Amino acid sequence: MTPISIIRHPKERRSKCSLTPLEGRQDVQFYRARENWSFDMTGFTVLGLGAPQLSAEDAGRPLLLLDSTWRLLPQLEACLYGEGVRRTLPAVATAYPRVSKIAEDPHGGLASVEALYLAKLLLGERDDALLDAYYWRDNFLNTLIDAQILSQ
Template structure:
């Protein structure tokens, strides 16, 4: 099973975060970024935009997910050092009904739990328990099936 590390932006609201129900799982380590804090991403697969697409060939490395609004994401990325392997996810429509008055999400921008589920699926480790508490679970799974990513 792939170890998972999640770094949260300090302004990320846990009450609205799709990953909050996963806290306490032994296979997921949560970190809260803060001033003068850093994380060595060496050896990790880091989910990022504008990188080669994640595939089963990336299996075997721990997975790093940055949990933040798109606008604040550069602040989290600035905390990273070392040599990680950046990968992106295929463009899939999110089921999460978000509305931002400040910035538009990039095409394919997923809720954090959706991104984690899809990453594990692409690595060959389907884990439906990740979506157990996700309100929009069925809509998201329907989208993955329609895209041929889930049987």
């Protein structure tokens, strides 16, 4: 089972975060970024945009997910140091009905729990329990089936 580390932006609201139900899982470690804090990403697969697509060949490294709004993401990126392996996810429509009054989400911008689920799926570790508390679970799974990423 791939270990998962999640770094949250200090302004990320836990009450609205799709990852909050995963707190307490043995395979998931949460960190809260703060001023003058840093994280060594050496040896991690780091999910982000503009990198080669994640695949089964990336299995074996722990997974690092940055949990933030798109607008604040550069602040989390600035906390990282070391040599991680950056990967991106295939463009899939989110099922999360978000509306930003400040900025538009990039194409392929998923809710954090959707990104984590898809990453584990692509690594060959389907884990439906990640979506147990996700309200839009069925819509998201149907999106993955329609995109031929997930079979029924």
